[in-house]
Amino acid sequence: GQQVMQIPQYQHVQEGEDFTTYCNSSTTLSNIQWYKQRPGGHPVFLIQLVKSGEVKKQKRLTFQFGEAKKNSSLHITATQTTDVGTYFCAGPGYGGATNKLIFGTGTLLAVQP
Amino acid sequence: KAGVTQTPRYLIKTRGQQVTLSCSPISGHRSVSWYQQTPGQGLQFLFEYFSETQRNKGNFPGRFSGRQFSNSRSEMNVSTLELGDSALYLCASSLAGGQGNEKLLFGSGTQLSVL
Numbered sequence: 001g002q003q004v005m006q007i008p009q010y011q012h013v014q015e016g017e018d019f020t021t022y023c024n025s026s027t028t029l030s031n032i033q034w035y036k037q038r039p040g041g042h043p044v045f046l047i048q049l050v051k052s053g054e055v056k057k058q059k060r061l062t063f064q065f066g067e068a069k070k071n072s073s074l075h076i077t078a079t080q081t082t083d084v085g086t087y088f089c090a091g092p093g094y095g096g097a098t099n100k101l102i103f104g105t106g107t108l109l110a111v112q113p
Numbered sequence: 114k115a116g117v118t119q120t121p122r123y124l125i126k127t128r129g130q131q132v133t134l135s136c137s138p139i140s141g142h143r144s145v146s147w148y149q150q151t152p153g154q155g156l157q158f159l160f161e162y163f164s165e166t167q168r169n170k171g172n173f174p175g176r177f178s179g180r181q182f183s184n185s186r187s188e189m190n191v192s193t194l195e196l197g198d199s200a201l202y203l204c205a206s207s208l209a210g211g212q213g214n215e216k217l218l219f220g221s222g223t224q225l226s227v228l
Contacts, residue, residue, distance in 0.1 A: 041221075042219040042220065042221050044219070045218065050214075093158065098161055099212075099215055099217070101213055105155050
């Protein structure tokens, strides 16, 4: 079945270091979305990428969508303690008219002050 | 604008019981999706409803069911609870969906513990 994998599963960094999480889909995606879930919280939408090779930035966060539209990455520059949480990528699940999303396995980011 | 509201926030049940969870989407949103989140399996899609019709269903046993009302509010039911059903159940709403290209707005979830 359709799968979305993320690496690494967990990363621990010192505050100020950079962080990157990678997302790989078993199928080509029409778009990819990224969500952040703080400990004890719920997933919150960050961004959506649609075009092949697209790059979008939100302050210290840089999102990329691969040329083949099967992979994506999220890079955080100079991490802060507020960046702590699990980052998920998600792509549409095939199956006709539906808003089903397949979520990646997630990357848990821990930031040490 | 009020967010997605899920009730109850916490629930403790015993094996064999059944449970009903409720979700009120953002006003104007017609698509409601349900996800199960566990440490081992991550976020797993349960089902999605749009205009009172189930549009898609994940790979869960028939003990998991849901419905959507005319005001877009949704409920999910789990019958004959098992220990493995312990999880955070998340509801998410979107405007209309259709091609998996709309962002999901999640509620705070219902933490279900089965003893």
